[in-house]
Amino acid sequence: MTADPSAPPLIRVRDLCRDYGVSRRREGVRGGVVDLLRPRRETLRAVDRVSFDVAPGEMVGYIGANGAGKSTTIKMLTGILTPTSGTVDVGGLVPWRDRGHYTRHIGAVFGQRTQLWWDLAVVESFRLLQKIYEVPDADYRRQLGRLDELLGLGEFLHQPVRKLSLGQRMRCELAAALLHSPRLLFLDEPTIGLDVVAKESVRTFLRDIRESQGTTVLLTTHDLGDIQQLCRRVIIIDRGRVVYDGDLDGLRDRVGDRVELHVELRTPAASADLAADTAGLPVRWREAAGLQHVADFSRRDIRGAEVIKRVVNARPVLDLRVAEQSIEEIVRGIYRRGDAGDLP
Amino acid sequence: MNGATAPALPRWRRGPAATAGLYLRFMRLAFLKMLAYRLRYYTGVVTYTIFVAGNYFLFTAVYASRPEGAEAARLGGLTLSQMIAYVIVSWVGRSFTFNNIDRTLSWQVSKGEIAVQLIKPLHVQTMMLSEALGEAAFRFLLFTLPILVVVIPLFGLAPPPHPALYGWTLLSFLLALVVNAQINFLVGCLAFHLKNVSGVVRAKMIMMEFLTGVLVPFTFFPDWVQVAVAWLPFQAVSYVPVMIYLGQRPGASLAGALLLQAAWALGLFVLGRWSWNRSVRHVTLQGG
Numbered sequence: 001m002t003a004d005p006s007a008p009p010l011i012r013v014r015d016l017c018r019d020y021g022v023s024r025r026r027e028g029v030r031g032g033v034v035d036l037l038r039p040r041r042e043t044l045r046a047v048d049r050v051s052f053d054v055a056p057g058e059m060v061g062y063i064g065a066n067g068a069g070k071s072t073t074i075k076m077l078t079g080i081l082t083p084t085s086g087t088v089d090v091g092g093l094v095p096w097r098d099r100g101h102y103t104r105h106i107g108a109v110f111g112q113r114t115q116l117w118w119d120l121a122v123v124e125s126f127r128l129l130q131k132i133y134e135v136p137d138a139d140y141r142r143q144l145g146r147l148d149e150l151l152g153l154g155e156f157l158h159q160p161v162r163k164l165s166l167g168q169r170m171r172c173e174l175a176a177a178l179l180h181s182p183r184l185l186f187l188d189e190p191t192i193g194l195d196v197v198a199k200e201s202v203r204t205f206l207r208d209i210r211e212s213q214g215t216t217v218l219l220t221t222h223d224l225g226d227i228q229q230l231c232r233r234v235i236i237i238d239r240g241r242v243v244y245d246g247d248l249d250g251l252r253d254r255v256g257d258r259v260e261l262h263v264e265l266r267t268p269a270a271s272a273d274l275a276a277d278t279a280g281l282p283v284r285w286r287e288a289a290g291l292q293h294v295a296d297f298s299r300r301d302i303r304g305a306e307v308i309k310r311v312v313n314a315r316p317v318l319d320l321r322v323a324e325q326s327i328e329e330i331v332r333g334i335y336r337r338g339d340a341g342d343l344p
Numbered sequence: 345m346n347g348a349t350a351p352a353l354p355r356w357r358r359g360p361a362a363t364a365g366l367y368l369r370f371m372r373l374a375f376l377k378m379l380a381y382r383l384r385y386y387t388g389v390v391t392y393t394i395f396v397a398g399n400y401f402l403f404t405a406v407y408a409s410r411p412e413g414a415e416a417a418r419l420g421g422l423t424l425s426q427m428i429a430y431v432i433v434s435w436v437g438r439s440f441t442f443n444n445i446d447r448t449l450s451w452q453v454s455k456g457e458i459a460v461q462l463i464k465p466l467h468v469q470t471m472m473l474s475e476a477l478g479e480a481a482f483r484f485l486l487f488t489l490p491i492l493v494v495v496i497p498l499f500g501l502a503p504p505p506h507p508a509l510y511g512w513t514l515l516s517f518l519l520a521l522v523v524n525a526q527i528n529f530l531v532g533c534l535a536f537h538l539k540n541v542s543g544v545v546r547a548k549m550i551m552m553e554f555l556t557g558v559l560v561p562f563t564f565f566p567d568w569v570q571v572a573v574a575w576l577p578f579q580a581v582s583y584v585p586v587m588i589y590l591g592q593r594p595g596a597s598l599a600g601a602l603l604l605q606a607a608w609a610l611g612l613f614v615l616g617r618w619s620w621n622r623s624v625r626h627v628t629l630q631g632g
């Protein structure tokens with residue numbers, strides 16, 4: 001099943017804001033005493049007029065640096081936190097107001113927390129969840145079988161949760177969040193702290209789930225690998241504001257137009273010499289190491305072939321490599337621009 | 345924006361049978377969990393015995409130091425054997441009614457762990473009460489009874505004036521357990537509003553020893569304290585069931601005493617529910 005972006009949205013977020021009251025510390029011992037007597041209260045806007053829609057079956061990456069406001073948004077969408085202002089409508093329910101009804105339809109994984117019962121065997125936790133969500137026996141067995149097949153839970157199903165490794169636990173958390181076949185799945189940093197192998201298995205699993213069950217997924221992460229592999233659509237948030245909402249390729253086209261050409265020469269030359277070779281072209285050269293030089297230019301201005309032709313004609317070249325910007329650099333580029341003003 | 349109607353998520357409510365089944369399951373699991381940690385409670389038996397012994401020797405000495413005479417045989421309205429019964433029943437009762445809801449809940453709230461409960465269709469207050477009941481079942485069988493087995497031969501426990509009072513005492517302690525759980529729940533909820541709640545939790549624990557009458561019988565307190573305490577829920581946690589055992593009927597009658605406890609249990613449950621809903625709505629949770 002794939003998402004139909006023209007379908008009416010399942011999640012509708014409008015002008016969502018959330019403030020936190022924080023006390024700012026004064027400096028020094030005297031400051032500490034003054035803080036005790038007269039704390040300096042300030043409000044911090046963690047989420048600032050965020051609006052977006054998510055269609056049923058869509059998998060959306062909600063990304064941003066640490067402290068950007070990802071978790072705060074997820075908490076409001078899961079009904080844990082009441083917003084300062086703004087609205088959220090998920091299939092006709094308001095998460096924080098209709099929590100009793102709403103929680104039946106969602107699953108969530110918070111990277112640093114466990115929703116399993118620490119002292120119980122994993123399977124005992126699962127049976128308890130079955131009761132909590134009133135999953136009929138046949139459905140429960142079918143779903144557990146499917147999750148087991150995808151996640152390989154069999155080996156530790158009967159161990160207490162506290163004895164599991166982080167990777168094993170995360171697989172169990174994902175299974176726990178999906179046992180009741182929720183319509184929506186919220187994942188807050190599901191791959192945090194996992195090693196490469198565990199990360200990969202979580203990603204594969206999420207891809208499978210999206211395709212086989214049509215679950216609508218909102219995923220926060222600061223690991224762009226997750227996004228590259230999972231989400232066609234990303235929402236980038238910076239200091240509480242949405243700075244980009246669109247597909248990944250579009251993001252690359254729009255801001256990821258910087259190209260780096262790595263050149264390894266046969267004979268020594270200064271960057272200035274190479275700059276002279278490409279005189280008239282908007283290219284910046286820098287020396288990387290020894291005989292290696294890097295040309296940095298915008299795809300919007302010139303084609304790589306033009307630069308390559310000039311260099312090869314001018315001097316003997318051992319090797320050439322074109323490097324596109326990683327998503328990470330693209331996102332960093334957006335942060336540098338800061339304001340949402342110049343982006344849609 | 346798309347004008348078509350959004351796909352609706354159906355509303356949903358758990359039926360009474362499923363609700364009972366679910367919360368009974370929480371009871372059972374709490375019982376099993378305690379069973380896994382039962383070794384910890386063997387040392388607890390010794391601790392409680394020491395507390396009882398301390399009070400036993402203290403009161404024996406106090407009574408012995410009184411001058412001869414009919415009036416002197418009573419202290420705070422109790423004879424020595426009644427006083428010893430008071431000490432034993434209140435400590436043994438405490439071993440049954442005790443729970444850590446306040447500490448658990450305040451920890452979960454201040455660390456933000458409560459989030460994982462809030463995303464489930466669960467009534468956290470009822471869940472915690474069920475767990476407390478499961479824990480109490482464990483405590484009764486593997487903690488309270490062993491303490492009785494050790495303490496009775498050592499210090500002697502006078503029976504209640506009427507055998508039926510055994511049953512009423514038990515019922516009264518069950519109500520005491522619910523009242524205690526609700527007080528603890530309310531204290532735990534404070535963590536939603538206070539930055540550092542652990543001090544409050546500790547202070548409450550010490551205050552409870554006084555205000556419930558476990559440490560010193562209320563009858564020793566000046567009248568105005570007794571009047572004040574009678575208006576608080578704490579006496580329903582220990583003083584009331586102990587007095588029922590002694591046949592002293594705090595308040596108007598036995599039924600009145602039990603009804604008062606039940607009223608506190610219900611009232612505090614409602615207050616807890618209100619406080620919980622309010623706290624959750626205004627909450628700021630810590631952590632990613």
Ligand SMILES: Nc1ncnc2c1ncn2[C@@H]1O[C@H](COP(=O)(O)OP(=O)(O)O)[C@@H](O)[C@H]1O
Pocket residue numbers: 020021022044046064065066067068069070071072073628629630631632
């Ligand atoms: N409970 C809280 N009290 C005060 N400030 C908070 C609280 N939770 C988060 N914040 C602040 O709000 C901002 C956004 O936090 P968060 O949503 O956790 O970001 P992210 O998940 O993107 O790292 C940060 O500046 C953070 O310090």
Ligand SMILES: [Mg+2]
Pocket residue numbers: 067070071072189632
């Ligand atoms: Mg976070």
